[in-house]
Amino acid sequence: MKTYQDWLKVANSDENARMAFIKSAIEDFKASPEYRNALDGDAYYNGRNTTIKRYEKILFNALGQAVPDLVSANHKLASRFFYRDVMQAASVLLGNGVKWASPEAIGGKALGIDFDAKLLKAYKIAQRQGAAFGFYNNGRVEIYKFTEFMPLVDEEDGSIKAGIRFWQIASNKPLRATMFELDGYTEYMWDDKGNGSVKQEKRGYKMVVGESKADGEIIYNYENYPTFPVVPLYVNEEKESELMPLRSKIDCRDLISSGYANDIDDASIIYWTITNSGGMDDADLVKMLDKLRKLHATQTDGDVNLQSHSVEPSYQGREAILTRLDADLYEDAMAVNTKDLSSRNATATEIIAAYEPLNEKLDDHETYITTFILGLLAVADIEDMPSYDRAVVMNKAEEINTILAAAMYLPEEYITSKIVTLFGDKDALEDIKAQQAGESINRLTGGNNNPDGDGNE
Numbered sequence: 001m002k003t004y005q006d007w008l009k010v011a012n013s014d015e016n017a018r019m020a021f022i023k024s025a026i027e028d029f030k031a032s033p034e035y036r037n038a039l040d041g042d043a044y045y046n047g048r049n050t051t052i053k054r055y056e057k058i059l060f061n062a063l064g065q066a067v068p069d070l071v072s073a074n075h076k077l078a079s080r081f082f083y084r085d086v087m088q089a090a091s092v093l094l095g096n097g098v099k100w101a102s103p104e105a106i107g108g109k110a111l112g113i114d115f116d117a118k119l120l121k122a123y124k125i126a127q128r129q130g131a132a133f134g135f136y137n138n139g140r141v142e143i144y145k146f147t148e149f150m151p152l153v154d155e156e157d158g159s160i161k162a163g164i165r166f167w168q169i170a171s172n173k174p175l176r177a178t179m180f181e182l183d184g185y186t187e188y189m190w191d192d193k194g195n196g197s198v199k200q201e202k203r204g205y206k207m208v209v210g211e212s213k214a215d216g217e218i219i220y221n222y223e224n225y226p227t228f229p230v231v232p233l234y235v236n237e238e239k240e241s242e243l244m245p246l247r248s249k250i251d252c253r254d255l256i257s258s259g260y261a262n263d264i265d266d267a268s269i270i271y272w273t274i275t276n277s278g279g280m281d282d283a284d285l286v287k288m289l290d291k292l293r294k295l296h297a298t299q300t301d302g303d304v305n306l307q308s309h310s311v312e313p314s315y316q317g318r319e320a321i322l323t324r325l326d327a328d329l330y331e332d333a334m335a336v337n338t339k340d341l342s343s344r345n346a347t348a349t350e351i352i353a354a355y356e357p358l359n360e361k362l363d364d365h366e367t368y369i370t371t372f373i374l375g376l377l378a379v380a381d382i383e384d385m386p387s388y389d390r391a392v393v394m395n396k397a398e399e400i401n402t403i404l405a406a407a408m409y410l411p412e413e414y415i416t417s418k419i420v421t422l423f424g425d426k427d428a429l430e431d432i433k434a435q436q437a438g439e440s441i442n443r444l445t446g447g448n449n450n451p452d453g454d455g456n457e
Helices: 004-008 015-030 033-045 050-054 081-094 106-111 115-129 247-267 282-295 316-333 338-342 348-380 396-405 412-422 426-445
Strands: 058-060 066-068 098-100 132-136 141-145 149-153 160-167 175-181 184-190 196-203 206-212 216-223 230-233 271-275 305-309 386-388
Touching: 004 015, 004 149, 004 160, 015 149, 015 160, 015 175, 015 184, 015 196, 033 050, 033 081, 033 115, 033 247, 050 247, 081 115, 081 247, 081 316, 081 348, 098 106, 098 115, 106 115, 106 348, 115 132, 115 141, 115 230, 115 348, 132 348, 149 230, 160 230, 230 348, 247 316, 338 348, 348 386
Parallel strands: none
Antiparallel strands: 058 066, 098 386, 132 141, 132 230, 149 160, 160 175, 175 184, 184 196, 206 216, 271 305
């Protein structure tokens, strides 16, 4: 793929040379293994297994030639395990949003009121495609997929110092591209015949706006950010989709499920054996079977005997391997199979143990997410530190009993806060505190809200 140094060779050339580089870079990027893996990550996430989609049954004819099997069943069943894995990690780590170190949540305000939703989107994209990109755009963050943004990496330090965002709704529609550089961005377009043009001349990222009595709001100038405004989000050292280490087992599971369905479909056909029917040819057999389908009865002469048969495919072996593959997938993905927890009244200790592998994975992901957020804050020239409050399944009854058992050693306000939080109704906390305060006053005054005792309120 093209690098930042490749771009520098044409950056100061005429627009034709720049456009030729950009279009060539996009084509190279789309042909790369990383791009294809990102597309596969999206496909598996959406329940479309590209491996079994390409799988075809083959038969060999009398000449030994391989030909497609167009007769037997060929179901292609794809699971959504990868979707569940991505969504579980996203909901546990970012389901409660980001907390900020500064009391005023300066970082959150600098990145926009919808930043929690944007961060959740970026995290899910990074898991599926290997990377996502956040563009800090004048107080808000825009998220780009890996499949729509090509980073131009510096060969010397590995940082991203330029990039190309591109999109095209169909192959016969115009191709649009934005060239992001340290000192501004330029917008290009190629029509359906491949003719390129500049849609927006290069300009800075920030508008300097003023007002005048005569003309109202005026754009005086454009400025840039202290660093490159597009920040990458990765979730592993390899900078690849989380699908990669799971793909082979997902394929194996889907192929076994599909084969099981095919066998059941094929075996559902009843076949017949006819004894003492040497005088019947194929045409006679077809006529007889057609009569059976229509009338569900037929006549036989002399000693001719007609018997129906069906086949019951074995399933125990397949069920065993599917169960094993499911368990292995959850283990390899470091995910939690909530069915195991919901099938019994799991204790708090069991729940904590079940979530430990997921927490270890999320500890790693959390460092990448924090690096991503700090990168965006650096572009905005803001200092703050994010943290995360993970959402986990719990045995509420056991948690409440644990809190109540220690009630005599803890302040009443702390106990109330913990129990209300367990029920997920934080908004009611202040009302409960006020009610408790009123009850305490009533107990002290014997029900008289006037502690002076003069009868006047």
